[in-house]
Amino acid sequence: MHRAPSTADLLVCGHMRTTRDRDTNSSVLHLRGEFDCSTVDVLVDRLEVVVLGDATEVVVDLAGVTFLDSATVRAFENAAAALSSRDRTLVLRDPPTFVRRVLQLCGASSLIAPGGSGAERRASGPGVEHIPRAPTVGT
Numbered sequence: 001m002h003r004a005p006s007t008a009d010l011l012v013c014g015h016m017r018t019t020r021d022r023d024t025n026s027s028v029l030h031l032r033g034e035f036d037c038s039t040v041d042v043l044v045d046r047l048e049v050v051v052l053g054d055a056t057e058v059v060v061d062l063a064g065v066t067f068l069d070s071a072t073v074r075a076f077e078n079a080a081a082a083l084s085s086r087d088r089t090l091v092l093r094d095p096p097t098f099v100r101r102v103l104q105l106c107g108a109s110s111l112i113a114p115g116g117s118g119a120e121r122r123a124s125g126p127g128v129e130h131i132p133r134a135p136t137v138g139t
Helices: 040-052 070-084 097-105 118-124
Strands: 014-021 026-035 057-068 089-093
Touching (some): 040 057
Antiparallel strands (some): 014 026
């Protein structure tokens, strides 16, 4: 018997995996690949599952993201608002530099976990916070 493809079957560019950290009562959604308007519905479905869960904090690990667009950022903002109304939080962890820039351009940089990306923290060494250099202005 042939079954109809589910929404998850249609996600070809991005990969999602959810884990649960019982010590911190956090759900972690690990994203890898490309996330745009063609994959946002699947992401929204997955975010709704973790929003309806009981984790105090939802962490979205962006370290493996190779592309994202404003539709994806909007999905993060909507999930953050839904969690906030339940006195819970959404945090975006380890965004690559270009993802951080997209989040800043979309006005969503407040969702980024403090301390820079994982690569920036590793380059800076333990206990040293990365401070981005101000852009130079040509004369």
